Amino acid sequence: MTKCVVCGEPIFSSRKGVKYCNQNCTQKAYDRKRAASTKKSESDDAVNHDASKVVKEFNLNNWDKATILAEEYKKDIQFIQRSLEACRLAEVPESYFIDRYLKGDKSIPLNEEVNVISLKLQKEVYRQR
Numbered sequence: 828m829t830k831c832v833v834c835g836e837p838i839f840s841s842r843k844g845v846k847y848c849n850q851n852c853t854q855k856a857y858d859r860k861r862a863a864s865t866k867k868s869e870s871d872d873a874v875n876h877d878a879s880k881v882v883k884e885f886n887l888n889n890w891d892k893a894t895i896l897a898e899e900y901k902k903d904i905q906f907i908q909r910s911l912e913a914c915r916l917a918e919v920p921e922s923y924f925i926d927r928y929l930k931g932d933k934s935i936p937l938n939e940e941v942n943v944i945s946l947k948l949q950k951e952v953y954r955q956r
């Protein structure tokens with residue numbers, strides 16, 4: 828029996844690689860990851876808000892790949908960047924996003940965690956504008 832890595836509740840899912848029992852726990856796990864990855868930048872420069880720094884970093888990390896994919900599949904580059912970053916944070920291979928959303932293979936099961944993180948990234952980007 829797989830257990831939720833956040834609250835330890837058993838997970839009733841036949842899907843492989845499920846780590847969280849529900850969206851709340853997925854969200855919590857994501858918040859923790861985000862908090863851990865931004866801890867350093869906060870101490871470096873308290874004025875520089877951590878969220879914008881993270882978004883800048885993820886833009887740089889994924890820019891080249893996202894540009895290529897956006898041209899190839901005629902999709903919004905920010906959507907692609909966000910999704911690639913969501914895959915990275917969820918520890919899901921990028922091929923999940925590319926196959927399911929760019930190539931349109933809907934036989935690939937939806938990954939809740941990637942979805943939740945992607946939505947959260949979207950909100951962060953909008954908040955900066």
Ligand SMILES: [Zn+2]
Pocket residue numbers: 831832833834835836847848849852
């Ligand atoms: Zn849980």
